[in-house]
Amino acid sequence: MRTKYLILAVVCLIAASCSYFKKERNTAYVARVNDHYLTFEELEAHISNNISPEDSSMAAKSYIQNWATDKLLLDRAKLNLPEERQRDFRELSQKYEEQLFKKAYKDALIERELSDKIDSASVLNYYENNSVNFKLNEDLVQLRYLHLDKKMKSIKDIKRQFLRFNSEDMLSLQEKSLEFKSLSLNDSVWVRVSDVVKEFKENKNIELNKPELLKAKHFLEIESENENDIFFIYINSVLNRNEKAPLSYVRPTIEQILLNRRKINISKNIEKEITKDATKNNEFEVY
Structure with missing residues (x-):
């Protein structure tokens, strides 16, 4: 008030x-x-x-x-402004308004038809038939890492578990997660090497040697400049530039491609059906 x-x-x-x-x-x-x-x-x-x-x-x-x-x-x-130019502007405004109305209506109809998700079989089929288009333009790695205090009493045991990394080791490390400063143990996910380098540099103040990250089954032990922190990094797998991209990495892209295709097909069907119905109901006639 x-x-x-x-x-x-x-x-x-x-x-x-x-x-x-x-x-x-x-x-x-x-x-x-x-x-x-x-x-x-x-x-x-x-x-x-x-x-x-x-x-x-x-x-x-x-x-x-x-x-x-x-x-x-x-x-x-x-x-x-000249009247002719103003008339052009009004026509453009009207066309733009009509486009907004039509798009909003078609989008609502399309969303109603898109009830099912893209199934895995369709994704795999597209991937296999278009594998030549899925070449990597950058290096990828699968890795895991731990960021911990060097003064931890059990650091030797942690290192042994981190390297061996069987199911029991992974469970044990996960249970100790609160003792670590940060960690990532999911080494089945493909990530860009450039993102790894950037993440460590910006958030952990660690300069990683890119060639060292491109060695599969390779272990890195890095001490921070303050000498209090230590990093364990294990490179599980590597895919180099120009190699075939893994399905898990390009799956979101394929799903979006298939989704867009489905939307286009639905849109075409909507246009056909709306004209068909209008003719049937005497809403549309050609003289």
Whole structure:
């Protein structure tokens, strides 16, 4: 409520100093430019209740000034631009509006038809038939890592479990996760080498040697500069640039391709059915 009265006060001050602002008897309006009226509700909607009175006053004044400038420019443009050009603009606006309506309606119909997810068989079939298109343009690795304090008493046992990494070792390391500063034990996921290097540099202040990351079945033990932290990294598998991309890595891309195809087919069917129904119901005739 305080903001509302403050805005009204600001409006009165502006109205007194600007010749093109005229306080209407109907207090629903706070400003006028020719035949354009700014309502109090519109102004209030653009002024936050979570700001100070001073900021609220400035925001109200700024909004009114910008609104007035916008309307004045619009009126000057309509007055001075050639009628032919204005007619072109109106036609473009109408076409754009029609496109928005049609797209929104078709999108709603398409979403209703897209109830089923892309099945794994379709993804695999597309992958096998288009494998030549799935060549890597960068190096990928599967790895796991631990970030821990060098002073941990059980560090030797942890290292042994990390390297051996059977099911019991993995479970044991997961149970100790709160003792580690960070970890990632899922070494079945393919990640970009460039992302690994960036992650360690920006978030762990560690410069990784990229060639060392491109050695499969390779273990790295790295000490941080402060000599308190240590990193265990194990490179499980490597895929080099220009090799065939693994299905798990390109699966999201394939699913999106198949989804877009399905949308196109549904869209074409909608256009056929809508014309067919309109003809049947005498809504569409060709003379």
